[in-house]
Amino acid sequence: xxxxxxxxxxxxxxxxxxxxxxxxxxxxxxxxxxxxxxxxxxxxxxxxxxxxxxxxxxxxxxxxxxxxxxxxxxxxxxxxxxxxxxxxxxxxxxxxxxxxxxxxxxxxxxxxxxxxxxxxxxxxxxxxxxxxxxxxxxxxxxxxxxxxxxxxxxxxxxxxxxxxxxxxxxxxxxxxxxxxxxxxxxxxxxxxxxxxxxxxxxxxxxxxxxxxxxxxxxxxxxxxxxxxxxxxxxxxxxxxxxxxxxxxxxxxxxxxxxxxxxxxxxxxxxxxxxxxxxxxxxxxxx
Amino acid sequence: xxxxxxxxxxxxxxxxxxxxxxxxxxxxxxxxxxxxxxxxxxxxxxxxxxxxxxxxxxxxxxxxxxxxxxxxxxxxxxxxxxxxxxxxxxxxxxxxxxxxxxxxxxxxxxxxxxxxxxxxxxxxxxxxxxxxxxxxxxxxxxxxxxxxxxxxxxxxxxxxxxxxxxxxxxxxxxxxxxxxxxxxxxxxxxxxxxxxxxxxxxxxxxxxxxxxxxxxxxxxxxxxxxxxxxxxxxxxxxxxxxxxxxxxxxxxxxxxxxxxxxxxxxxxxxxxxxxxxxxxxxxxxxxxx
Numbered sequence: 147x148x149x150x151x152x153x154x155x156x157x158x159x160x161x162x163x164x165x166x167x168x169x170x171x172x173x174x175x176x177x178x179x180x181x182x183x184x185x186x187x188x189x190x191x192x193x194x195x196x197x198x199x200x201x202x203x204x205x206x207x208x209x210x211x212x213x214x215x216x217x218x219x220x221x222x223x224x225x226x227x228x229x230x231x232x233x234x235x236x237x238x239x240x241x242x243x244x245x246x247x248x249x250x251x252x253x254x255x256x257x258x259x260x261x262x263x264x265x266x267x268x269x270x271x272x273x274x275x276x277x278x279x280x281x282x283x284x285x286x287x288x289x290x291x292x293x294x295x296x297x298x299x300x301x302x303x304x305x306x307x308x309x310x311x312x313x314x315x316x317x318x319x320x321x322x323x324x325x326x327x328x329x330x331x332x333x334x335x336x337x338x339x340x341x342x343x344x345x346x347x348x349x350x351x352x353x354x355x356x357x358x359x360x361x362x363x364x365x366x367x368x369x370x371x372x373x374x375x376x377x378x379x380x381x382x383x384x385x386x387x388x389x390x391x392x393x394x395x396x397x398x399x400x401x402x403x404x405x406x407x408x409x410x411x412x413x414x415x416x417x418x419x420x421x422x423x424x425x426x427x428x429x430x431x432x
Numbered sequence: 433x434x435x436x437x438x439x440x441x442x443x444x445x446x447x448x449x450x451x452x453x454x455x456x457x458x459x460x461x462x463x464x465x466x467x468x469x470x471x472x473x474x475x476x477x478x479x480x481x482x483x484x485x486x487x488x489x490x491x492x493x494x495x496x497x498x499x500x501x502x503x504x505x506x507x508x509x510x511x512x513x514x515x516x517x518x519x520x521x522x523x524x525x526x527x528x529x530x531x532x533x534x535x536x537x538x539x540x541x542x543x544x545x546x547x548x549x550x551x552x553x554x555x556x557x558x559x560x561x562x563x564x565x566x567x568x569x570x571x572x573x574x575x576x577x578x579x580x581x582x583x584x585x586x587x588x589x590x591x592x593x594x595x596x597x598x599x600x601x602x603x604x605x606x607x608x609x610x611x612x613x614x615x616x617x618x619x620x621x622x623x624x625x626x627x628x629x630x631x632x633x634x635x636x637x638x639x640x641x642x643x644x645x646x647x648x649x650x651x652x653x654x655x656x657x658x659x660x661x662x663x664x665x666x667x668x669x670x671x672x673x674x675x676x677x678x679x680x681x682x683x684x685x686x687x688x689x690x691x692x693x694x695x696x697x698x699x700x701x702x703x704x705x706x707x708x709x710x711x712x713x714x715x716x717x718x719x720x721x
Binding site for chain 1: 464468482483485487488489491493494508511512514515516520523545550551552553554555558559560562564568592594595596661
């Protein structure tokens with residue numbers, strides 16, 4: 147057994163242990179990488195100067211328990227947030243991806259609720275054949291997480307709608323629910339997600355633009371597919387644009403056939419959005 | 433004729449000014465639906481504090497509803513009480529706000545550090561048990577209590593390594609922190625069993641050294657024994673070794689709230705609750721009922 151090192155000061159000991167147990171290359175490499183921290187341990191063979199062996203484990207094996215636990219815990223957290231991405235990639239590839247994410251994105255928060263937030267961008271920056279779709283799928287899954295953690299106030303009351311005078315409608319602004327997320331995709335993300343949730347084995351789909359609204363009402367999360375026109379109007383309204391101006395913008399940017407579609411579906415769209423609780427209040431713009 | 437003296441009904445003594453809530457269960461998301469629809473009888477629930485911070489949505493809505501029906505206590509993993517980083521007082525203020533919102537009876541965390549240099553490993557990392565660390569932790573426990581507005585309750589963690597430079601056994605370190613910083617103790621009996629296996633000490637030595645009058649809560653749980661070492665996995669029913677240590681803790685005077693933690697392959701709520709209630713049955717049996 148090597149000669150015990152003098153106990154390093156507390157901060158140095160903590161920095162060393164964190165550095166070694168979070169090193170993506172493993173504990174032995176972590177010990178070498180942490181040599182400059184000045185705890186008197188330069189190689190794994192010198193570890194017993196700092197960490198005692200246990201009754202049945204070496205010092206290295208004892209440190210390795212923490213190393214394994216660190217990555218396993220955060221992989222599990224990401225798996226909770228991104229089960230559909232994990233299905234798309236397969237268990238092993240997802241774990242490799244998650245470990246890269248964990249190394250690139252160490253947690254700096256006391257809560258893990260938002261730990262996976264950067265995953266869509268992390269996937270978008272990659273160049274595998276699946277990464278563009280996986281990034282959009284992650285965006286949908288993260289929108290679901292955000293909706294869970296956002297307030298979902300009561301939907302706009304019918305009385306508030308019936309109180310609006312006919313000539314005031316163009317000036318109405320709708321307040322979107324904080325739990326509402328509108329997403330525009332290059333791939334059919336929601337059908338893939340729905341198939342995954344139904345227990346099917348969906349595979350990487352070819353590109354096909356799609357739009358989805360994610361919302362929460364009480365304990366339940368909802369995903370609503372939107373047509374491109376409905377998505378355009380809803381997006382404009384949720385930015386606080388008065389109804390009259392939003393419809394004028396849609397009219398200006400639409401072809402005659404699209405306009406016909408708007409006219410025939412407008413009432414249905416609003417019926418769905420209002421009953422789903424997308425809006426929680428309305429105000430009249432000056 | 434001597435006046436007939438009625439023997440007063442024995443009620444559990446409040447520990448540390450805190451009530452004995454009886455036998456409770458750790459609140460887990462997988463049981464939300466059952467709790468909110470069936471409202472089963474359970475003496476109290478322990479809430480994982482960190483899951484209800486940094487959210488304004490569904491978790492808090494559920495907790496508000498549960499708080500109307502069940503006594504709650506808060507248990508966290510991110511206080512980072514042993515770290516050399518500055519105390520995250522904003523986090524402590526968030527804990528206090530949550531405690532006030534849900535009427536939690538006490539707030540507990542672990543005697544460990546979870547990160548340094550601004551990073552959080554979300555793991556319970558062991559401290560070198562030195563005089564320097566003791567002074568450091570005592571100072572911080574007092575500071576946390578000042579912001580919380582009440583005494584902090586500290587749990588003994590499971591540990592898998594020891595620093596060669598440690599000068600105190602963990603039971604002496606925990607006792608010194610609790611006494612000097614006037615903190616309560618959450619005695620995790622499963623952690624004592626796990627650490628005893630990993631470090632080769634007698635679990636009863638640990639119990640006998642603690643100021644048991646400061647124990648306001650006990651944890652029971654399962655672990656995974658790998659032969660060479662044990663890991664605190666909170667899996668399966670509470671093993672006999674943990675229940676035996678529970679019996680011993682009771683005999684030595686640890687008459688405190690009991691909480692069962694089950695975090696891996698979590699079964700139905702009734703299964704978890706039934707296992708927790710074995711604590712009551714053991715107390716009754718020991719009393720000759």
